[in-house]
Amino acid sequence: MESHIASLLLLLLGFGLCTCQLNIYNNFRNMQVRLASSTAPAPNANQPLREGRVEISFDNGVSWGTICSTHWTLREGNVVCRQLGLGYASMATSSTKHGNSNTNPWGLVGTRCRGTERKLLECSREPTYPAVCDAHNRNVSTVACVSKSADLELGVSDIEISAYLALVPMTQLTCAMEENCVSKDAYVIRRTNPSAIRKLLRFSVKASNVGNADVSPYANYKDWEWHQCHMHYHSMNVFATFDVYNKRYKKVAQGHKASFCLMDSECNLGVAPKYTCGNTTQGITAGCADVYSHVLDCQWVDVTTVPVNNKYILRVELNPEYVLGEKSFENNGAECELDYTGEVLTTRVTRCKRKPLLV
Ligand SMILES: [Ca+2]
Structure with a gap:
């Protein structure tokens, strides 16, 4: 008899739970x-x-x-x-x-x-x-x-084609150090060895605007920051990030949070460029792209302290802090395999793939 009552109670409880879950499910559907x-x-x-x-x-x-x-x-x-x-x-x-x-x-x-x-x-x-x-x-x-929005798309193949390791003495990195484009240990080493060599993983980044509205800088132009070193205004704080992760997805090197001078570097056929790197004229026209060449200052990740002879992940993201409205964030990132030997001739960046921004 007791077991019969227990079964009945369980049945009622089960029914109650089932109804409750059903209600929640229906509620969300509605x-x-x-x-x-x-x-x-x-x-x-x-x-x-x-x-x-x-x-x-x-x-x-x-x-x-x-x-x-x-x-x-x-x-x-x-x-x-x-x-x-x-x-x-x-x-x-x-x-x-x-x-x-x-x-x-x-x-x-x-x-x-x-x-x-x-x-x-x-x-x-x-x-x-x-x-x-x-x-x-x-x-x-x-x-x-x-109703209309910009949409940044990261050029995946541009990274892979252009990437290489460069050895650069710190004496050539005065501007980069001023803008925090090298890793922290460089500032300590500079005190005793001002011409020490840094290992920089350089690559180009192409940011195309595939949306139907122009990319406009987040901040009002009156708040843009003048960078004496590079002689131009920075119109937003973080436009892109370059990072190196190990295979356990732990960050081992960070490119600085780059703030670029936004402009139309190249445009689709029939689209006229509008934006220069001026003090009030920054942006990327719909149908145009801004290309940050590997030869530019700060267009790198400082990998000097990264352990050699290992495989890593190079991750590049555009608009990583979601400050610009876009149609999609699925096309804003890329990950590549980095085979890092510490040597110029044998360090390789391969297999770049499109990745969405991290949620
Ligand atoms: Ca996008």
Whole structure:
């Protein structure tokens, strides 16, 4: 009899669990998304809201909640804009600009997207409740959508074709040292041996704009930084990163976080270049590419202290901090095999493959 009651209880519990999971599954399948704002003018049929806090509903629009996420980037923003038919995200931040979590409570926490999903419900959710989503945090996830967007594409073959090891005395690296393009140990060695040799893995990087809007620098041109050494303005902090990892994916050498002078180096047939490396004219026109040749200063990773006779991964990323809105981040990175002997003649970079930005 006891076992019969226990079986019945288990059955009921099982049924309860099953119903609960079914409800959650159904709820997510029914997830609706909209933009709302406490500050923007009310949208109408002709002018839908293109910027606001992101809200979701699981009950066919009866109630709406906001989103708290530790990982709210342009990737997540692109999915929201795509789902709403509003194009691409030009901004995606956690803020109180369009309302806060006090008056607009969270209905979803810990969303994390790759950026290629058609709908927000296809994104994953962080396995634990994100620590930032506590009572003190008033931020909600916001997004701004635009119909046209730039799209940086990294030239994978350009890296492989151009890569080589160069041995350069520190006396020729004054400018590079000023801009932190060499690894930290160089600054110590310089005190006792100012002409010591550095081993630099040089390569070219081609950043094509395959989108339908120009790449415009993130910062206002009045905030661009003048670099006396290279005699030009840097219009954004981190445009690209060059890193060397070992096979266990531990970083063993880091190229500096490069901030380039953005310009149209070459353009597709019929596209006129617009941007020079001027003090107000930086960018990459849609259909053009900016090429950073291997002969340029700082176009390298300093591998002097990397153990020789090993295989490594050279990883290059464009827009790694998601400061520029793009159609896609799937084409922003590349990984190559680096066979590093420490010798100019035998060090090789091969098998470069396209990789998305790391999530
Ligand atoms: Ca891209």
